[in-house]
Amino acid sequence: MVPLEQLNRCAWAERSALERAYHDHEWGTPVHDDRLLFEFLILEGAQAGLSWTTILRKRDAYRTAFDGFDAERVARYGESKTIELLSNSGIVRNRLKIAASVNNAHRFLEVREQFGSFDAYIWRFVDGCPRQNAWRSMAEVPARTLESDAMSKDLGKRGFRFVGSVICYAFMQATGMVNDHTVDCFRWGQLHTLGSP
DSSP states (O other): OOOGGGSOOOGGGGSOHHHHHHHHHTTTOOOOOHHHHHHHHHHHHHHTTSOHHHHHHHHHHHHHHTGGGOHHHHHTOOHHHHHHHHTOTTSOOOHHHHHHHHHHHHHHHHHHHHHSSHHHHHGGGGTTSOEEOOOSSGGGSOSOOHHHHHHHHHHHHTTOSSOOHHHHHHHHHHTTSEEOSOTTSHHHHHHHTTSOO
């Protein structure tokens, strides 16, 4: 058995211990839990214009500030909570992104009501099965795809904000809707068995 520190990883995951842990245990792993899907929806929107590392460093603060990403509680946030969040240095203090999070909580609950779960809705964009890619380097990985375009368009029609196609593709990567680990990465093979034939 190869020691963890000697395993081949996607190049981006070698910059810090935080990124390695996220890469090794989460990125690209299929997510079907609505609470965690909501968390990634909010965090990917918060990332717009920033690095994912910045968001990872603030993730615990986000979980505290946003009540564990309980969509029902976030949907009830009013102006006083917005002011509180804007003064929280642990998160990205951007009024538009905070307002989008509250709005998206409402839209998330509407989708859940219509489809039974957000999971049932969002995974339709890949027909319920992770897309398996076989990239040799991260330079080959696209920033968006036809599926992320379709997801972005549909989420936008439903009133979601901060859901452009690039954000949607990052969400798809994070939640395992696509396997974008490079083929030389130890996680690629582990996750490849979960995908479509």
